[in-house]
Amino acid sequence: MKPAAFEYHAPATAEEAVTLLADLGEEAKIIAGGQSLMPMLALRLAVFDHLVDLRKVSELRGIRTSEDTVWIGAGTTHAEVGRSEEVRRAVPLLSRATPHIGHFQIRNRGTIGGAIAHADAAGEYPAVALTLDAEIETLSPRGRRVVPAAEFFTGMWSTDLEPDEIVTAIGFQVRRGRCGYAIEEFTRRSGDFAMAGAAIAVRLDADSRIESAAIGLIGLAPTPVRARTTEAGLVGRSIDDVDVEEIGRSATAGLDSVTSDVHGSAEYRRRVGAAMVVRAWRRAVEEASDD
Incomplete structure (x- = not known):
């Protein structure tokens, strides 16, 4: 299929772009790199009368x-x-x-x-x-x-x-101190969207206690989410006293909108997500411990 007909606009400034959006109303759509929008237009999953291209800004x-x-x-x-x-x-x-x-x-x-x-x-x-x-x-x-x-x-x-x-x-x-970061995700093929994943940021104090922890979950809810209850329970604890497998289970336990489709059930995705949390946590803590 091909996209429905649209009028193309290429503003030179950001101010010009938002003015166009205000003038054109709901029938206008911003296009940046187009890597998500163009496939949707080609399949006619989305139709707009006007595209406002930001590449010249x-x-x-x-x-x-x-x-x-x-x-x-x-x-x-x-x-x-x-x-x-x-x-x-x-x-x-x-x-x-x-x-x-x-x-x-x-x-x-x-x-x-x-x-x-x-x-x-x-x-x-x-x-x-x-x-x-x-x-x-x-x-x-x-x-x-x-x-x-x-x-x-x-x-x-x-x-x-x-x-x-x-x-x-x-x-x-810019974060400073004994910090560690890691991202892990599971895909069926290289380049596919992740079925589940996790992004971790952790900071340790001089005694290897957890000063802060952030656990972001990928592909396990309608929006990106943080496992904030799990994060709060980790602060102040020694990394040696933490059950890493429990972190994975806890981070994904409260998710009630996990997608179930031909690629995997919601329960399968939740288990994969827990495994990704565990992998990312171990790598992040290892990096922070080396500082």
């Missing part, structure tokens, strides 16, 4: 670092994120998640802002943003605002964005 690309924060422009491609030494040093979990995204062709075209705005619960970047308490910077005709990742993802493929609003950048705090 140069201000949305690039990586800015400060002492405490790394801001990544929404138009920055996955490949650029993956190649960045700044990201590798300051936000290692994001860097390590990048190779899991599709195939290299997708990473060359897809953008971090597009992935965040698409809000796929099986996507790596939304899960990492939630795990690391990222901030989502947006722009509309009313001005700019910053939305915590915990408030940004509102449902299946839905976000806190208004119809005339775009993502302009994603901010990640």
Whole structure:
């Protein structure tokens, strides 16, 4: 099949883009890298009268670092994120998640802002943003605002964005101390969306007690989710006193909206998710312990 006919717009600035969205209304859709939208249009699972292409908006690309924060422009491609030494040093979990995204062709075209705005619960970047308490910077005709990742993802493929609003950048705090990070996911084939996965960030004190723990779950709910009850129960405990298998079971126990389909039942996905939590936790703690 081919997409239904649409009118194409290529604004040169972010302000021009949001003005177009406001003028065109609900029949307009932003396209960034197009790696998620174009297949949906081709199958006519989505139809829009207008596409507003952000590829010419140069201000949305690039990586800015400060002492405490790394801001990544929404138009920055996955490949650029993956190649960045700044990201590798300051936000290692994001860097390590990048190779899991599709195939290299997708990473060359897809953008971090597009992935965040698409809000796929099986996507790596939304899960990492939630795990690391990222901030989502947006722009509309009313001005700019910053939305915590915990408030940004509102449902299946839905976000806190208004119809005339775009993502302009994603901010990640630079964490210091004895920190460890890991991402693990299970796919049927290389490049497929994960059936289940986990992203872990952990920080230890000088006595190897857990100062903070973040457990993000991939593909196990309509939105990216954190295992916050499990996280809270880990803080203050020695890593030697933790039952790693119990962490996996606890992190996935309360999930009541796990998908069941031809690829696997909800219970199977939950067990796989628990195993991914265990693997990622062990790797993250090992890294933190080496610091």
